[in-house]
Amino acid sequence: MGRIETIATRPAADVPMAGGQLTLPALLKARAARNGAAPLFSDRHTHWSGNDAADIAARRAGSLAAHGVKRGDRVALLCTNRTEFMEIVLGCGWLGAIVVPINTASRGLQLEHILRNSGARLMVAEAHLVDAVYAAHAPDLALKQVWLIGGDASQPAVPATIEAIALPPLGHACEAAPLADGDALAILYTSGTSGLSKGVICPHAQFFWWAHYTGAKLGVVAGDVLYTCLPLFHTNALNSFFQALTLDAQLVADRRFSASGFFDALVATRATVTYVLGAMVPILLGRGAAEAERAHRVRIALAPGVPGHFQEDFTARCGIALLDGYGSTETNFAIGGGIEDQRPGFMGKLSPGFEARVVDDCDRPVPDGEPGELILRADEPFAFASGYFGMPEKTVEAWRNLWFHTGDRVVREADGYYRFVDRLKDAIRRRGENISSFEVEQVLLSHPAIETAAVFAVQSSLAEDEVMAAIVLRETHALAPLDLIRYCEPRLPYFAVPRYLDFVTDLPKTENGKIQKYKLRDAGVTPTAWDLEASGYRLGRK
Structure with missing residues (x-):
C-alpha cells in the first residue's frame, strides 16, 4: 500500500494572514x-x-x-x-x-x-x-x-x-x-x-513562504548576516533577500563564487549564515586548508545536493553545519528539517504545511522503499508557483490531478526520510535495468582523484542506453580508466558501471553551477572517450 503523507500546521502566530499582507x-x-x-x-x-x-x-x-x-x-x-x-x-x-x-x-x-x-x-x-x-x-x-x-x-x-x-x-x-x-x-x-x-x-506570497520556511530551518534571527555568492536570478539567492527582509537580518550578495576567496568573503562580511550548492563543497574541500576557514562566524549553510560523504568532512574542517533539503522554483522548502534532523545522503522528512506522495506513472502511490516520482501540495495559498507563463499545456501537465509533479525520482523510507534518486529524464535504461545517474555519480565522486563528474545516457546500437561519464580530476591527480572501472565494480551493479569514460578539464554548467547534461548528451561519445568494451576487460557479475 502506498504512502500519502500530510503534515499540516498553521503558521506561527506572528505571520500576517490577511490578504495582501504577504x-x-x-x-x-x-x-x-x-x-x-x-x-x-x-x-x-x-x-x-x-x-x-x-x-x-x-x-x-x-x-x-x-x-x-x-x-x-x-x-x-x-x-x-x-x-x-x-x-x-x-x-x-x-x-x-x-x-x-x-x-x-x-x-x-x-x-x-x-x-x-x-x-x-x-x-x-x-x-x-x-x-x-x-x-x-x-x-x-x-x-x-x-x-x-x-x-x-x-x-x-x-x-x-x-x-x-x-x-x-x-x-x-x-x-x-x-x-x-x-x-x-x-x-x-x-x-x-x-x-x-x-x-x-x-x-508575491511564494517568496514570503520561502523566507518563512527556509529561515526557520536555518534558524535565522534578527541581526544575522546572510551571505550569498549564488546568482540573484535564481530562487535560492532571491529568496535569501526575503529571509533578510522578513526576519530583520541583512543579505550580502557577492558577484560570483570564488573558491579561493569564499572563506575570505565570509570573514570580511562577518557573515553568520551562507548558501552553497552541491558542487561547491567538494571544490572547496579540494583546496589546501587556509586560516580563513576557521576565522569566520558562519554557523550554518543551506547546502542542497551535497553528497553525503562530503558533509561531515566539510563541517569538521570549516566548522559550518550543512543543511540539506528539497525545494524547486515551482514549489517551496517542502522537505527537510533543522540541523538536528540531518541524515547524510537524505533530503530529510516532509515539512509541516505540505503534502507529499511518491507515485508511479499513473499517479498511484508506491510503497515505502520503492522509487517513484515526488508530487507535492502546499497548505498555504500561493506558497507554490501559479504555473508556466504562456504555456498552459505544460502547466496542466505539471499540475495534473491537483498535485505538482516535480519530475524527481525519490524514495520515501519507512521512517519518513526522503532520498533523492534521480531526475526522471536522467534515468538510464540499460540491459533491461533502470540506472540512476545520480547514484553512479556518487560512486565516482567518492574516488579521491575525482573532483566532479556527470553521468548520462548515450545511444547504443542495441536500441538501449549506454552509460557514459564525463570526469574532471583534481589538480595533480591522475587516474587510469581501467583503475576507475575496478573501483566502480564493487560499488555498482555491473550494468551501472560506465562503458564510456571521458576525462575533461571542465563540464558545461549554468550560471548557478548546474551541469548541463543535455550538452553532454548531444555531444554523445566523443573522440577522446575511453570505451570499456573496446579495452577487452570483462566485468565480473557478482
Missing part, C-alpha cells in the same frame, strides 16, 4: 516600520537599510511608471549580483509589474525564447551583457527599450527597433499598487538543461 510592498513597509534603520542589503559596494529599501522601491517604481511600465507588464532583467538588480525587483514589485530575471549566461535561441515567451517590452541589462540581447533580437519580439547599467547608448550594434538609454535615475516616489498575495512578482525561467526554458510564475 506582498513585497507590504513586507517592505512592515520592515521599515519595525526595524527601518537596521541594515538590509549590500552588494559589498552599496548598503541599504530597511528604510532605504522602501524608498528605493517607491522611487524606482516611479521611474518605471514614467517610462510607460504598467501593472502586469513584464520587465526583463539581465544583471549580475548588484544593487541595481534589487532596485528593479523592488520597483517592479511596488508598481505591480512582473520582473523577469534572466540567467546571465543565456544566449542565442534560449535568450530569444525567453524574450518572446515573456513578451517583455523593456529590458534592464548590464552593458557588458547587452550584446547577447542584440544578437538574439528578432523582428517579432516585443522588446522596444533597453536600460543600460554601467554604460551608455553609444553602442553601434543596437538594432533599429530598440531604443537604448542609460539606466534612468530613481524617480519620484509613487504609491504602492493595491496587490493581492497571489499576484505575480516574478517569472523565473528554468535552466533549460533539457529543452526550452519554462517561465515559472512566482506570486
Whole structure:
C-alpha cells in the first residue's frame, strides 16, 4: 500500500494572514516600520537599510511608471549580483509589474525564447551583457527599450527597433499598487538543461513562504548576516533577500563564487549564515586548508545536493553545519528539517504545511522503499508557483490531478526520510535495468582523484542506453580508466558501471553551477572517450 503523507500546521502566530499582507510592498513597509534603520542589503559596494529599501522601491517604481511600465507588464532583467538588480525587483514589485530575471549566461535561441515567451517590452541589462540581447533580437519580439547599467547608448550594434538609454535615475516616489498575495512578482525561467526554458510564475506570497520556511530551518534571527555568492536570478539567492527582509537580518550578495576567496568573503562580511550548492563543497574541500576557514562566524549553510560523504568532512574542517533539503522554483522548502534532523545522503522528512506522495506513472502511490516520482501540495495559498507563463499545456501537465509533479525520482523510507534518486529524464535504461545517474555519480565522486563528474545516457546500437561519464580530476591527480572501472565494480551493479569514460578539464554548467547534461548528451561519445568494451576487460557479475 502506498504512502500519502500530510503534515499540516498553521503558521506561527506572528505571520500576517490577511490578504495582501504577504506582498513585497507590504513586507517592505512592515520592515521599515519595525526595524527601518537596521541594515538590509549590500552588494559589498552599496548598503541599504530597511528604510532605504522602501524608498528605493517607491522611487524606482516611479521611474518605471514614467517610462510607460504598467501593472502586469513584464520587465526583463539581465544583471549580475548588484544593487541595481534589487532596485528593479523592488520597483517592479511596488508598481505591480512582473520582473523577469534572466540567467546571465543565456544566449542565442534560449535568450530569444525567453524574450518572446515573456513578451517583455523593456529590458534592464548590464552593458557588458547587452550584446547577447542584440544578437538574439528578432523582428517579432516585443522588446522596444533597453536600460543600460554601467554604460551608455553609444553602442553601434543596437538594432533599429530598440531604443537604448542609460539606466534612468530613481524617480519620484509613487504609491504602492493595491496587490493581492497571489499576484505575480516574478517569472523565473528554468535552466533549460533539457529543452526550452519554462517561465515559472512566482506570486508575491511564494517568496514570503520561502523566507518563512527556509529561515526557520536555518534558524535565522534578527541581526544575522546572510551571505550569498549564488546568482540573484535564481530562487535560492532571491529568496535569501526575503529571509533578510522578513526576519530583520541583512543579505550580502557577492558577484560570483570564488573558491579561493569564499572563506575570505565570509570573514570580511562577518557573515553568520551562507548558501552553497552541491558542487561547491567538494571544490572547496579540494583546496589546501587556509586560516580563513576557521576565522569566520558562519554557523550554518543551506547546502542542497551535497553528497553525503562530503558533509561531515566539510563541517569538521570549516566548522559550518550543512543543511540539506528539497525545494524547486515551482514549489517551496517542502522537505527537510533543522540541523538536528540531518541524515547524510537524505533530503530529510516532509515539512509541516505540505503534502507529499511518491507515485508511479499513473499517479498511484508506491510503497515505502520503492522509487517513484515526488508530487507535492502546499497548505498555504500561493506558497507554490501559479504555473508556466504562456504555456498552459505544460502547466496542466505539471499540475495534473491537483498535485505538482516535480519530475524527481525519490524514495520515501519507512521512517519518513526522503532520498533523492534521480531526475526522471536522467534515468538510464540499460540491459533491461533502470540506472540512476545520480547514484553512479556518487560512486565516482567518492574516488579521491575525482573532483566532479556527470553521468548520462548515450545511444547504443542495441536500441538501449549506454552509460557514459564525463570526469574532471583534481589538480595533480591522475587516474587510469581501467583503475576507475575496478573501483566502480564493487560499488555498482555491473550494468551501472560506465562503458564510456571521458576525462575533461571542465563540464558545461549554468550560471548557478548546474551541469548541463543535455550538452553532454548531444555531444554523445566523443573522440577522446575511453570505451570499456573496446579495452577487452570483462566485468565480473557478482
